[in-house]
Each structure stands twice: as C-alpha cells, then as structure tokens.
Amino acid sequence: MPQKAIDEEKRTVRGTIFDIQRFTVHDGPGIRTAVFMKGCPLRCPWCQNPESVRKTPQMTYFPMQCVGCGSCVKVCQQKAIRSTGKNLVEKINLTLCNHCGECAVSCCSRALQLIGQSVSVEEVSDTVMKDSLFYQNSGGGVTFTGGEPTYQPEFLTEMVKHFKKQGLHLVIETCGMFPWDSVAEALSLIDIFYLDIKHVNDEKHQRVTGQSNAIILENARRID
Ligand code: SF4
Ligand code: SF4
The missing domain is CATH 3.20.20.70 (Aldolase class I)
Structure with missing residues (x-):
C-alpha cells in the first residue's frame, strides 16, 4: 500500500x-x-x-432525573423500555436495546444518556x-x-x-x-x-x- x-x-x-x-x-x-x-x-x-466498562456506547439511566413524561417509551422502536404506572422508567431491557440513542434525544431531563x-x-x-x-x-x-x-x-x-x-x-x-x-x-x-x-x-x-x-x-x- x-x-x-x-x-x-x-x-x-x-x-x-x-x-x-x-x-x-x-x-x-x-x-x-x-x-x-x-x-x-x-x-x-x-x-x-x-x-x-463496556467497549461500545451504552444507554444509561439516571432515575433521580426522570420526570415521568413517557417520551422515551414512545420513541423506542425496540420496545426496550418498561415504565411504571406513573410513566417513570422502570427498566431498560439491555438485551433488546440496540443503543441507538433515540430515547436519550427525546429525554428533556437527561435522565437517559448514551455514554460513549x-x-x-x-x-x-x-x-x-x-x-x-x-x-x-x-x-x-x-x-x-x-x-x-x-x-x-x-x-x-x-x-x-x-x-x-x-x-x-x-x-x-x-x-x-x-x-x-x-x-x-x-x-x-x-x-x-x-x-x-x-x-x-x-x-x-x-x-x-x-x-x-x-x-x-x-x-x-x-x-x-
Ligand atoms: S437506545 Fe434505542 S433501543 Fe435502546 S432503549 Fe433507547 S430508544 Fe430503545
Ligand atoms: S424521556 Fe426521560 S424524563 Fe421522560 S420518562 Fe423517559 S427517562 Fe423519564
């Protein structure tokens, strides 16, 4: 070369x-x-x-910052986010999540952030x-x-x-x-x-x- x-x-x-x-x-x-x-x-x-720890970018959730707007659940094509009755995020299923970052973009309070x-x-x-x-x-x-x-x-x-x-x-x-x-x-x-x-x-x-x-x-x- x-x-x-x-x-x-x-x-x-x-x-x-x-x-x-x-x-x-x-x-x-x-x-x-x-x-x-x-x-x-x-x-x-x-x-x-x-x-x-993970080598690639990963979705991270900061529960104290979640205001329960429910935007992330709506935008997630993978249906990876489970919310509580009050719309607060209960769990992100990392097996389903492809770390696309769409939920972080939709989150007004930076409770979801794509790290990396x-x-x-x-x-x-x-x-x-x-x-x-x-x-x-x-x-x-x-x-x-x-x-x-x-x-x-x-x-x-x-x-x-x-x-x-x-x-x-x-x-x-x-x-x-x-x-x-x-x-x-x-x-x-x-x-x-x-x-x-x-x-x-x-x-x-x-x-x-x-x-x-x-x-x-x-x-x-x-x-x-
Ligand atoms: S990063 Fe993408 S796939 Fe993962 S929870 Fe957020 S919107 Fe869903
Ligand atoms: S978009 Fe952010 S503030 Fe709204 S429910 Fe999801 S994590 Fe909470």
Missing part, C-alpha cells in the same frame, strides 16, 4: 471515548486534558466509572490542542484513562503517536491488564505510567476483579 494511503488509513482510526476533561490537575503533572476511553477487562465492584461516542484521533486532538499553551506553561499534557486505555490498542497507539509528534507530555492510567505486544509502540512513547494493581495476591485479585493478576504483574516488571 502506498505511504499516502497508509497515512490516510491511520487518520481514520476511530475509537470510543466517554469523556474528555480539560484542565485536570490530578492526573499527572501540570495542567492536563484527560481522555476517558471505553472498555475494561476487569470487573471491580468499586469501579469509579462503571459506565466505562465514536471519535477519530483528529477529533480528540481538536479538543486537546486548545489548551496547548497551558501545557507548555505548566509542564502538563495529555492523560489517557478510562476504562482501561489499552483495551483499544490501535486507537491508543495512534493517539499516543499523534500527541507525541505535537511534543506533548503523555501519561497513562492503567490496570496493567493487556497483551504487551498490542501496545508496545504506544508504551515506548509514554512519559509516566500510573499502574493501579488491584491486589498482589492472585486468588484475591481473581475474586474481586474476575481476572488473574499474572499478566499484570508480568507487565509491571517490564515497565521501567
């Missing part, structure tokens, strides 16, 4: 994020932008961002680079977090390469659960790793996260 076509293909690599937070000061040195990527191989019961959106590297960059002056003057940069950022290895790699070319300082927050080779190129360009090992005891790790920590400990030894 000619180089131009390869470059074009890379520009179109897309991933799923559920937030971009500008001006964060707790995710690495200086003033930063945190890119929250979707998907995680662990199932920790204390997860701060449970809406991040598909974006290109350039779209993320458009937001991140707005604060480049702050990064320069504070020693900040970009932090990849989630979810588990390595769960989208191709997208992570393209973002890391892109922002490294812009001269930005890069941090990753990871649980350490990833096949090393899938993100080796990205990891070689990261400036700071925040590695969150849930438990060093394998049996306890499996009990709370659903996964062995063997790969995590192996990866921890490889990060220098």
Whole structure:
C-alpha cells in the first residue's frame, strides 16, 4: 500500500471515548486534558466509572432525573423500555436495546444518556490542542484513562503517536491488564505510567476483579 494511503488509513482510526476533561490537575503533572476511553477487562465492584466498562456506547439511566413524561417509551422502536404506572422508567431491557440513542434525544431531563461516542484521533486532538499553551506553561499534557486505555490498542497507539509528534507530555492510567505486544509502540512513547494493581495476591485479585493478576504483574516488571 502506498505511504499516502497508509497515512490516510491511520487518520481514520476511530475509537470510543466517554469523556474528555480539560484542565485536570490530578492526573499527572501540570495542567492536563484527560481522555476517558471505553472498555475494561476487569470487573471491580468499586469501579469509579462503571459506565466505562463496556467497549461500545451504552444507554444509561439516571432515575433521580426522570420526570415521568413517557417520551422515551414512545420513541423506542425496540420496545426496550418498561415504565411504571406513573410513566417513570422502570427498566431498560439491555438485551433488546440496540443503543441507538433515540430515547436519550427525546429525554428533556437527561435522565437517559448514551455514554460513549465514536471519535477519530483528529477529533480528540481538536479538543486537546486548545489548551496547548497551558501545557507548555505548566509542564502538563495529555492523560489517557478510562476504562482501561489499552483495551483499544490501535486507537491508543495512534493517539499516543499523534500527541507525541505535537511534543506533548503523555501519561497513562492503567490496570496493567493487556497483551504487551498490542501496545508496545504506544508504551515506548509514554512519559509516566500510573499502574493501579488491584491486589498482589492472585486468588484475591481473581475474586474481586474476575481476572488473574499474572499478566499484570508480568507487565509491571517490564515497565521501567
Ligand atoms: S437506545 Fe434505542 S433501543 Fe435502546 S432503549 Fe433507547 S430508544 Fe430503545
Ligand atoms: S424521556 Fe426521560 S424524563 Fe421522560 S420518562 Fe423517559 S427517562 Fe423519564
């Protein structure tokens, strides 16, 4: 494939994020932008961002915000929303729901929200680079977090390469659960790793996260 076509293909690599937070000061040195990527191989019961666990966009319901207008039930072609007698949403049947987002659009109180959106590297960059002056003057940069950022290895790699070319300082927050080779190129360009090992005891790790920590400990030894 000619180089131009390869470059074009890379520009179109897309991933799923559920937030971009500008001006964060707790995710690495200086003033930063945190890119929250979707998907995680662990199932920790204390997860701060449970809406991040699934890799693709997902419908989420915030019952305190529901005003019982019934719009969502009417627009749902999948008949996935069951309401109470007072029109409040009782349950979204996630087996029927195809995460089309129509109910969220119809919801006036943002009680239903589609968490996660598909974006290109350039779209993320458009937001991140707005604060480049702050990064320069504070020693900040970009932090990849989630979810588990390595769960989208191709997208992570393209973002890391892109922002490294812009001269930005890069941090990753990871649980350490990833096949090393899938993100080796990205990891070689990261400036700071925040590695969150849930438990060093394998049996306890499996009990709370659903996964062995063997790969995590192996990866921890490889990060220098
Ligand atoms: S996202 Fe679409 S399919 Fe799912 S509950 Fe809403 S309208 Fe129905
Ligand atoms: S559209 Fe929103 S506010 Fe209205 S019933 Fe559905 S979830 Fe509640």
